[in-house]
Amino acid sequence: MSNRVVVTIKENGIAVVTLNRPEKMNAIDLDMFESITAAGESLINNRAVKAVVIHGDGAAFCAGLDLSSLAEDGPDEMALGSPKIGKAPNLYQKVAWVWKEVPVPVIAAVHGVCFGGGLQIALGADMRYVHKDTKMSIMESKWGLIPDMAGTQILRDLCRVDIAKELTFTGRIFNGEQAVQYGIATEVAIDPLAKAMAVAESIVALSPDAMVYAKQLFEDGWQCSREEGLLMEETLNAKLMGSENQMEAVRSGMSKSKGNYKPRMQDAFYQGNWIK
Incomplete structure (x- = not known):
């Protein structure tokens, strides 16, 4: 695992997973895809871990796909035709889906921007606490794509299909309060990370x-x-x-x-x- 993601396991059993690319608003490149998945997989069989909090360092949770890395790596590496594709969940879906495979409760603390793939990572958590001014978007349509990081399969458990379709078709940006209204976020918090940690502490006490x-x-x-x-x-x-x-x-x-x-x-x- 590279320094793209930092995992800290506290004495009380809370694992804090930090997306650690603040200079790029935690945008996802190939290294980060692999590091996020590795972080989640490292927690699956760790019986000392009782809850997980995932958040982004710096000004954002995650700005989505790093388009500059897409240009550098080329379509053969990043597109769905990549040789790395072939089973479900694939490499790109795994960054969101792995949090559903982690056996303990996973809580996302979301601030700043949470776009595209970043939103799908947050959706993989069991709960999402967001700042009211957080900017969120199912943004793939802007780039001529569809949500392809397990978001559609997770959204069906969270919100009405017409809402999921409208947000996907338009790619419009919505805030934290709207996210709660749509069923995409759990609750608005002044300090999402503090709220997520407080909820995690109540969980590990049981x-x-x-x-x-x-x-x-x-x-x-x-x-x-x-x-x-x-x-x-x-x-x-x-x-x-x-x-x-x-x-x-x-x-x-x-x-x-x-x-x-x-x-x-x-x-x-x-x-x-x-x-x-």
């Missing part, structure tokens, strides 16, 4: 197994059949009941004391294969 299983339940169960969803609830909760961390949650809750939790269970996230 059982990590419950957080991971809850994320799994929503990821796999949100659009499944009613029968599958009910079975998923039953199956996952049965794995939690009586486990060491679940009993600690009961003990700490009854005594009104801080929970002393173990790292999450080895099998606490199945990535689509939840019945084991």
Whole structure:
């Protein structure tokens, strides 16, 4: 992983992922594509990590694709015809999709501009806290493209299809308050990073197994059949009941004391294969 992305894991289990190209408003070049994905993948099996906060250094979350790198690398490297394409998610989709594969809650703190690919990265998080003046756009149509970094597959869980279409067809810029109205952002915050960290701190104070299983339940169960969803609830909760961390949650809750939790269970996230 290059210095395009910095990962800092705090003692309380919060991993802070910083997009670290402030001089370019964290615009994405090939190196950054690979570094963002590597950062996410490094957290998937780290059982000490209980929550993730992703944000951009400097004046912006992410300005989208670095067009100068597109010119330098050429269409064979950056376009969809690249030899690196061939499976889903591909290299370019992975920078957004990897945050859905990270088993713990992922929170995006969004400020400045969040355009195109940058918005799709933020969409991959479980929650997004934005400044009211943040400028956001599904901007690909401006460059004769469509959203191709998993954004369409994530947006369907967040907003109405007519809103997604209008924003995609026009590429218009909208602010943080509008993003909340559309269902794209969770909440407006004066300081998105401080808000994201506060939410992460409330998460890491609880059982990590419950957080991971809850994320799994929503990821796999949100659009499944009613029968599958009910079975998923039953199956996952049965794995939690009586486990060491679940009993600690009961003990700490009854005594009104801080929970002393173990790292999450080895099998606490199945990535689509939840019945084991």
